[in-house]
Amino acid sequence: SYELTQPPSVSVSPGQTASITCSGDKLGTKFTSWYQQKAGQPPVLVISQDSKRPSGIPERFSGSNSGNTATLTITGTQAMDEADYYCQAWDSSAIFGGGTRLTVL
Amino acid sequence: QVQLQESGPGLVKPSETLSLTCTVSSGSIINYYWSWIRQPPGKGLEWIGYIYYSGSTNYNPSLKSRITISLDTSKNQFSLKLNSVTAADTAVYYCARWSVGGNFIDYWGQGTLVTVSS
Numbered sequence: 001s002y003e004l005t006q007p008p009s010v011s012v013s014p015g016q017t018a019s020i021t022c023s024g025d026k027l028g029t030k031f032t033s034w035y036q037q038k039a040g041q042p043p044v045l046v047i048s049q050d051s052k053r054p055s056g057i058p059e060r061f062s063g064s065n066s067g068n069t070a071t072l073t074i075t076g077t078q079a080m081d082e083a084d085y086y087c088q089a090w091d092s093s094a095i096f097g098g099g100t101r102l103t104v105l
Numbered sequence: 106q107v108q109l110q111e112s113g114p115g116l117v118k119p120s121e122t123l124s125l126t127c128t129v130s131s132g133s134i135i136n137y138y139w140s141w142i143r144q145p146p147g148k149g150l151e152w153i154g155y156i157y158y159s160g161s162t163n164y165n166p167s168l169k170s171r172i173t174i175s176l177d178t179s180k181n182q183f184s185l186k187l188n189s190v191t192a193a194d195t196a197v198y199y200c201a202r203w204s205v206g207g208n209f210i211d212y213w214g215q216g217t218l219v220t221v222s223s
Contacts, residue, residue: 035210048209049209086150090207095152099149
């Protein structure tokens with residue numbers, strides 16, 4: 001079965017750039033989306049279809065997808081960005097990555 | 106703004122059936138895919154399955170033998186039944202709407218915690 005692999009944790013200093021990766025076989029041939037989840041809340045879409053930013057999501061969030069890896073990039077990370085992030089793609093069914101805890105130190 | 110609200114028992118006994126309903130407001134069920142997704146405490150997201158407004162379904166292979174997702178367009182609701190539950194089915198259950206085209210989720214419910222315990 002298809003799997004998406006994310007690092008369990010990423011740390012970044014305020015104002016710096018955070019990159020969260022999502023790896024899967026030929027992932028670049030599939031649309032990948034990214035969700036942010038804060039404690040006790042449902043996930044929120046931050047990037048759709050590899051690189052589209054929904055209305056209301058800050059410009060500091062961006063995405064890319066090529067080869068076997070999709071990447072969520074947060075430029076100028078703020079304390080409010082501390083959360084869990086999940087990538088998601090479709091194979092024959094919807095697949096979520098295991099999630100990455102972003103810590104803003 | 107579309108709103109989704111899960112409802113159902115918060116406690117289910119082992120071997121029994123978990124039943125949840127999602128009510129969709131400020132929007133129609135027509136033309137969209139609708140999903141159930143769950144999250145065990147402290148763990149990641151797991152897709153359970155989806156139903157299209159036409160009634161066609163697609164289920165997570167690992168849960169397929171225990172799941173039924175159904176739709177009531179007259180009530181703007183869709184439902185989940187998961188039978189033969191065990192403690193491993195304890196989770197926050199979310200209902201969600203997939204975008205037109207179905208590539209990503211654009212609306213989530215707030216989630217409801219279902220605990221499996223005797």
